[in-house]
Amino acid sequence: MTDTSGTAGHGRDIDELYQQVIIEHNRHPRNFGALEPHTHRAEGYNPLCGDHLFVSLNIDEQGTIQAVSFEGDGCAISKASASLMTMALKGKKIEEARMLFDEFRRLILKEMDAAREPNHLGKLTVFSGVWKYPSRVKCAILAWHTMKGALDNAKTVSTE
Amino acid sequence: MNMAFDVKRIREDFPNLAAQGRDAKPIVYFDNAATTFKPCQVIALTHSHYCHRTANIHRGVHYLSEVATAEYESTREKVRRFLNARSLSEIIFTKGATESINLVAASYGRKFLKSGDEVIISQMEHHSNIVPWQMLREETGCVLRVVPISDAGELMLDEYRKLLGPRTKLVAMVHVSNSLGTVNPVKDIIKEAHSAGAVVLIDAAQGVTHEPVDVQLWDADFVVFSGHKMFGPTGVGVLYGKERLLESMPPYQGGGDMILSVDFDKTIYNRLPHKFEAGTPNVAGVIGLGAAIDYMNSLSWAEVIDYKKDLLQHGTKLLSTIPDLRMIGSATEKAPIFSFTLRDIHAHDIGTLLDREGFAIRTGHHCTQPVMKRFGIPATSRASLAFYNTREELEAFAVALKKVVEVFK
Numbered sequence: 390m391t392d393t394s395g396t397a398g399h400g401r402d403i404d405e406l407y408q409q410v411i412i413e414h415n416r417h418p419r420n421f422g423a424l425e426p427h428t429h430r431a432e433g434y435n436p437l438c439g440d441h442l443f444v445s446l447n448i449d450e451q452g453t454i455q456a457v458s459f460e461g462d463g464c465a466i467s468k469a470s471a472s473l474m475t476m477a478l479k480g481k482k483i484e485e486a487r488m489l490f491d492e493f494r495r496l497i498l499k500e501m502d503a504a505r506e507p508n509h510l511g512k513l514t515v516f517s518g519v520w521k522y523p524s525r526v527k528c529a530i531l532a533w534h535t536m537k538g539a540l541d542n543a544k545t546v547s548t549e
Numbered sequence: 550m551n552m553a554f555d556v557k558r559i560r561e562d563f564p565n566l567a568a569q570g571r572d573a574k575p576i577v578y579f580d581n582a583a584t585t586f587k588p589c590q591v592i593a594l595t596h597s598h599y600c601h602r603t604a605n606i607h608r609g610v611h612y613l614s615e616v617a618t619a620e621y622e623s624t625r626e627k628v629r630r631f632l633n634a635r636s637l638s639e640i641i642f643t644k645g646a647t648e649s650i651n652l653v654a655a656s657y658g659r660k661f662l663k664s665g666d667e668v669i670i671s672q673m674e675h676h677s678n679i680v681p682w683q684m685l686r687e688e689t690g691c692v693l694r695v696v697p698i699s700d701a702g703e704l705m706l707d708e709y710r711k712l713l714g715p716r717t718k719l720v721a722m723v724h725v726s727n728s729l730g731t732v733n734p735v736k737d738i739i740k741e742a743h744s745a746g747a748v749v750l751i752d753a754a755q756g757v758t759h760e761p762v763d764v765q766l767w768d769a770d771f772v773v774f775s776g777h778k779m780f781g782p783t784g785v786g787v788l789y790g791k792e793r794l795l796e797s798m799p800p801y802q803g804g805g806d807m808i809l810s811v812d813f814d815k816t817i818y819n820r821l822p823h824k825f826e827a828g829t830p831n832v833a834g835v836i837g838l839g840a841a842i843d844y845m846n847s848l849s850w851a852e853v854i855d856y857k858k859d860l861l862q863h864g865t866k867l868l869s870t871i872p873d874l875r876m877i878g879s880a881t882e883k884a885p886i887f888s889f890t891l892r893d894i895h896a897h898d899i900g901t902l903l904d905r906e907g908f909a910i911r912t913g914h915h916c917t918q919p920v921m922k923r924f925g926i927p928a929t930s931r932a933s934l935a936f937y938n939t940r941e942e943l944e945a946f947a948v949a950l951k952k953v954v955e956v957f958k
């Protein structure tokens with residue numbers, strides 16, 4: 390007999406939060422590590438759960454993000470979010486990065502329905518279930534706040 | 550398993566056990582170290598106080614005030630008996646364990662501790678039994694000494710003895726650790742401290758539901774606990790203090806009720822215990838705490854202790870079958886509190902996945918960051934059980950944990 394009560398029968402919601410993409414990026418985060426040289430860098434901290442990371446960006450004179458990386462430690466949601474963010478930002482203009490930040494923030498706060506509204510989120514919509522877990526919203530947005538802090542030349546960013 | 554303890558019957562007293570979680574799933578409540586559910590008896594008495602007997606206390610000539618005052622003061626007698634204190638003067642109502650500790654640090658500490666005097670605490674203290682002493686250190690220049698804990702999460706008593714000395718003025722120690730489950734040998738700790746001439750504060754926030762507390766048997770100087778962790782309301786707690794010590798201490802807060810007479814030239818403080826109860830207290834909360842004590846008295850300690858021991862053993866065995874689960878805290882004397890890490894899965898992911906299955910656990914540092922540091926981990930997942938939890942819930946918990954591992958495979 391096959392047992393379907395395992396991951397498959399886990400309920401749709403949890404699959405929405407812990408989707409395979411998120412699990413996979415947690416295990417093999419992209420653009421993970423120090424970035425040299427970099428033009429922007431900030432530290433992000435979520436005092437509530439101890440998530441702690443750095444985001445570094447290398448932005449050229451035309452304002453294009455040539456490279457972006459993150460370092461640090463956190464839960465699967467925060468790590469996968471950081472990893473996917475770095476992929477989304479590479480090659481983008483600063484203004485585009487700011488726009489993505491805003492779209493992502495609205496997505497995870499359920500201020501936007503990504504299926505209906507036009508947006509540039511692409512793969513980032515895997516986080517659309519986070520709003521159901523208010524205690525985890527900060528985990529998903531930490532890397533983004535840190536990135537924005539780096540653009541604004543802030544040294545440290547806290548989600549509190 | 551002890552059959553004398555009828556858990557099915559007991560569970561009927563706790564309406565919150567029927568609560569539903571996400572997607573209307575039944576909740577298994579394993580967060581009792583944070584706060585416990587309240588039995589109907591506590592809810593009903595608090596409710597009826599607000600419905601029929603609301604009044605301020607100690608200052609009314611009218612009927613309702615007399616009734617409320619009598620109920621409030623009769624709870625003091627219940628607490629006195631619950632702790633086996635000598636006198637009603639020794640029972641102070643506060644808003645919780647935290648305020649009780651702060652009261653002692655601010656009142657006793659400021660008056661009697663000088664620069665260079667030593668306060669001994671342990672590595673397993675809750676932040677509420679660390680920070681008030683650090684604040685006292687800033688004010689008085691006293692020195693904080695910390696008793697280390699072993700790999701099993703037990704207090705290193707040899708180290709404790711080495712720290713005790715002529716400079717030791719106060720020892721503040723937890724009875725039962727909220728993050729490790731360790732039960733400390735309170736009586737020995739107190740005896741050793743007394744030999745060194747120090748007074749002892751025991752944080753029994755978790756201890757009062759673990760075993761009977763007898764302040765005379767312990768010879769404790771101060772004991773603190775919270776109502777909400779022992780099936781009572783939030784916002785009410787107790788400070789027990791030896792009368793001689795409380796008499797010697799200045800008031801903690803000034804206001805109404807703590808004075809006999811006020812004049813701009815001279816104010817005369819009230820007698821114990823009122824000297825330490827400034828302002829209108831949590832009347833309904835105190836009355837509800839009385840109902841919680843009545844409820845605990847209606848159970849047999851021997852049965853509760855046996856039953857919880859069985860939960861501890863059963864849970865320990867079940868969790869040991871989960872590969873790569875590391876139990877943090879494996880003291881010989883332990884309450885049914887399971888704090889653990891699971892592979893490299895972050896505690897918050899474990900917490901969210903278990904929540905989805907209906908399990909209410911706590912993840913994080915549990916207000917004991919030094920414990921996390923001691924074990925070299927950022928956080929644990931913690932299941933803390935009360936006597937209304939069951940073996941079946943533990944078995945379902947083990948299954949749910951195996952599912953968590955599956956998700957992260």
Ligand SMILES: Cc1ncc(COP(=O)(O)O)c(C=O)c1O
Nearest residue numbers: 645646647675677727754755775
């Ligand atoms: C051992 C211990 N001491 C003190 C406290 C503080 O209790 P409260 O927050 O009710 O004042 C707690 C609460 O978690 C505790 O577990």
